[in-house]
Amino acid sequence: MTEKIQQKTSKVNLRTPEVMNLVKAEVESHYRSPLVEYLRTTGRYLSGGGITVKLAKAFGFCYGVERAIDLAYATTKVFPTKRIYLLGEIIHNPEVNDQLTAMGIKRLQAVQGRYSLDGLTADDVVIIPAFGAEVETMKRIQQIGCQIVDTxxxxxxxxxxxxxxxxxxxxxxxxxxxxxxxxxxATASRAIGEDGNGQYLVVYNLEETDYVCNYIRYGGDKQEFLQKFKGAVSPGFDPDIHLRHVGVANQTTMMRGETEEVQRRICKAIEDRYGKENLHKHFRFFDTICGATQERQDALLDMLDREKLDLLIVVGGYNSSNTSHLAEIGEGRLPTYFIKNAEKLISSQQIRHWNLHEGREVITEGWLGEGEINVGITAGASCPNNLIEETIQRLFELRGIGVESLLANSK
Structure with missing residues (x-):
């Protein structure tokens, strides 16, 4: 099966001017933030009550996320009488997904890695999320005959x-x-192909990459290899055969520097094994990092280098890969708090935030204190501006300051 799977339903243009005008008004009412737009366009800081808030130059919704949300909203306008389902989450932000649920879009959940499509009929509409779906899932939905909205x-x-x-x-x-x-x-399913003979291996970090590199150079215990990468290799994967000719790709929201290092290390291992003169026969790679992901990482690094900050707040969904990497970057430089919304700012003494290392929320005491403090804020590509505004408002509330008065004085 190829990507050009024959549709059983006709294609419907959701992006007509009339529909998009309706969508724009509704999306803005849910996610727009005049405060964030003002700070972004003017490049100004917001100060009061001993707190100065500084925003990274690039943060929040990217084009791909905006498009996915627009299409989901448009689906409710174009198919008002049909049952509409979303395959999992449209993006990795709980507030956005909850909003779609409130609009009547039902969620299809994965059970043991496989989406339950029981009950779907040819009269239903299924929205494919921004990160795509596995080939087999797409095939099953199309066999049912559902109208597909692919974001x-x-x-x-x-x-x-x-x-x-x-x-x-x-x-x-x-x-x-x-x-x-x-x-x-979804990417791995494309690597396998229609005939099921394609092969893939997923490496999570540089430690796993080094293990693979050592196997490429020297061979090793095949069973140990397969056990280590259980759930991360294609069916029938044989490291003694399938590591002879490789191409590196990536999940688009990984950190560029790490992906480049993965490429470099695997390239060197192939070169050591087969010789530099034969490298082109055994190794391929392309730059497939998402531009928006890189832009947000670069903007954060720029802010950390340029500004004197006492702490960083990263706003976004805890299961968002690109947001997690922003928090990871921050942690290497200064106290960093990864929150999904303003409610996590409990008080000036307590903040509830996501611990990347423990994989759970924790409470940190004395995080803000009472003195002068410079706070940097950024957000992942799936975080709407209204959540960033609420975070800024809550910060100043903790010092008894209303944002409206600060804006009036700054203009």
Missing amino acids: TCGDVMTVWKRVRQYRNEGATSIIHGKAWHEETK
């Missing part, structure tokens, strides 16, 4: 194009990503 991000589809090319060249796709992430699962 898959263009950057994700660029990666799919690359892994299909690797497959056609007989190369194994080594995917730098999270094997459990929806996007990586």
Whole structure:
């Protein structure tokens, strides 16, 4: 099966001017923030009560996320009488997904890694999320005959194009990503191909990459390898065979520097094994990092280098890969608090935030204090501006300051 699967339903144009005007008004009412737009366009800081808030130059919704949300909203306008289902989450932000549920869009949940499509009929509409869906899932939905609204991000589809090319060249796709992430699962399914003979291996970090590199150079215990990468390799994967010719790709929301290092290390291992003169026969790679992801990482690094900050707040969904990497960058430089909304700012003494290392929320005491403090704020590509505004408002509330008065004085 190829990406050009025959549709059983006619294509419907959701992006007509009339529909988009309706969508724009509704989306803005739910997610727009005049405060954030003012600070973004003017580049100003907001100060009062001993707190100065500074925003990164790039943060929040990217084009791919905006497009996915627009299409989901448009679906409710174009198909007002049909049952509308969403495959999992449209993006990794709980507030946005809850809003879609409130609009009547039902969620299809995965059970043991496989979406339950029981009860779907040809009269139903299914929305595919921004990170795409596995080939087999798409095939099952199309066999039912559902109307499909595909919001898959263009950057994700660029990666799919690359892994299909690797497959056609007989190369194994080594995917730098999270094997459990929806996007990586979708990419891996494209690496396998219609005949099921394509191969993939997902590496999560540099430790796993080094293990693979050592196997490429020297061989090793095949069973140990397969056990280590259980759930992260294609069916029938044989490291003694399928690591001879490889192409590197990635989950688009990984950190660029790490993906580049994965590429460099695997390239060197292949070169050591087969010789520099034979490198082109055994190794392929393309830059498939999402531009918006990189822009937000660069903007955060720029703010950390340029500004004197006492702490950083990262706003976004806890299961958002690109947001997690922003928090990871911050942690390496200064106290960093990863929150999903303003409610996590309990008081000036307590903040409830996501601990990346423990995989759970924790409470930190004495995080804000009473003195002068500079706070940096950024947000992942799936975080709407209204959540950022609420975070800023809550920060100043903790010092008894209303944001409206600060804006009036700053203009």
